[in-house]
Amino acid sequence: MNWELIFWNAIYTAINAGAAAMCIVAVGLNVHAGYTGLLNFGQAGFAAVGAYAFAIPIANYDWAWYYAIPVVMAASVGLSCLLGLPTLRLRTDYLAIVTIASAEIIRLFANSTRFTWLTGGSDGKQGWTGFFLDLNPWPNGGRYRLGAQVFDGYRLFMLVVGWSLVIIVSLLVWALMRSPWGRVLKSIREDEDAARALGKNVVAFKMQSLVLGGLIGSFGGLMLSAQTQSATPGQYATNLTFFAFTIIILGGLSRVKGPIIGTMIFLFVIQIVDNVLSQATRNDKIPGWMATTSNYSQVKFIVAGLILAALVVFRPQGIFGDRREQVFDVR
């Protein structure tokens, strides 16, 4: 077994462009679920809208990337309004139902054969990342190393762009959440009737939170597809939302650094289990009833799930959370 590669590949997976994109998606969800208490189970939908709203104008209509950015923002805000206006007056459970359903509608739409001309169908949408290749200051075909892991110049560029974006959105969220605006969001999470009784327009604040977190999630989705140079429906399945939830709980809900460290731990655990099982099954180091070369990728989620569950059991507040917050009886 090549332990060196097992380790370095897992490290690379935890910090590569895909990790950065996942982290941005989680930062957006943290605004919803962590700070405002909005149960958004459809963050994958916001991410998908971001990727496709960027890819379609460029690939189908030859738009410049800087014109496609406003399209991404408009589409994301539009989705927020569509989801928020009917549900934010109701209890949060309704938002959860509506968001999970809408995320699936968006994914199935992108997957459908009828709209292949628009979305690329299940093969994915390509031909819109040319400007990333052009902008790259490193040679796209260049070879770079992280320990035993080798990757090309394009992935290096996307890694840098991705984590730069993470820093920008994290700073934005930090600046917003220390302000009186952020205080109102947190008070809505704790008890929205109390906020109402103090003269806060709760629905308007929830809407702003939904739009902000959705926008961040959409840019995360854009990066998620840009680093693979293809927007595919499979990237936006419901498990993206639940991975994002795992990440923010792991890092600590409503903590700015939470999603960053959460992403790294989450992806490292998943990938190292994957690598170990993959090599062990190929070299017959593991009995066949436990895992084989054909089923280890399912087994990895069982093992990784147990590890993550253990982390949460021993540190329920997450890495950066405050243990004292756990003892309060919050509905």
Place this chain on the structure above:
Amino acid sequence: MSGELAPAETALVPPVPGVAKPDSILVAESVRRAFGGLVAVAVDHVEVQRGQITALIGPNGAGKTTLFNLLTGFDRPDAGTWRFDGFDLAGQPPHKVARRGMVRTFQLTKSLARLSVIENMRLGATKQRGERMWAAPWVFPWSTQEREITERADALLERFRLAHMRDGFAGNLSGGQRKLLEMARALMTEPSLIMLDEPMAGVNPVLKQSLLEHILQLKAEGRTVLFVEHDMDMVHEISDWVLVMAEGQLIAEGTSHQISGNEEVIDAYLGAHHDVDIGAMSDTEAIRKLGLDEEQVSDAVEHLAEAHHDDTGEREASGA
């Protein structure tokens, strides 16, 4: 309405349900709310005098909290209008009611557990520039105001003896301290009318005394207080005027002395004839005491006995 009358002049107001006050801050007209077939609130007319402490009492289920919810916009009435300080507030959402200066607390305290005590207080301040999303990320648009708010909050925490808990989580406060925090937080909005829903529920006697003083101080500051309470000692001690509700209606009002002798109020709380021990009297005596017609009663009893006899007879017949 004649504003030149001093608040104490409600002493001259006759204790009649729905009576007009010399200077009312809140006037409600035919407010009605039904839950299915149950009419929870049906108040024809009620006024609250400015600058006074008014108690709202009544047995459980009288509709006191429902009336609170209606007046503050937390619930929508089936019918009715009310004016607060000259503004029509019927149908307004809670945040607009609060911004007008009519602020409430809750029966079950709503402290924001995972915010610190001082953050709870700061939240209460209205017209915060930093609550606008575009102004929020930059500090300069709101830092000066935030400092003023914090000063005001600290002064209130001092007054409510919560200063030592300033930076702790509100979730760590005791039940009584949460009541104090909620009242202090409501004061951050600078209300002209503060509505307290059972401020004494679950508060120990020592804290109760200090809560009383705090409420009296609100009046001294020129604020109007309307509170729901079950603790009659407290009602007697601090209220200038008492409104009594039963089964959704305003059945009596007056000073606490006028109310304590009111036949209707006693009936509403204890049931009519609560002072009659029917079991200890002869039948005729009991019937007379309850104010019923002896002949009617004996007829009814006879009728019932017959019906019972028929019924058991039939059952025996079918059983055989």
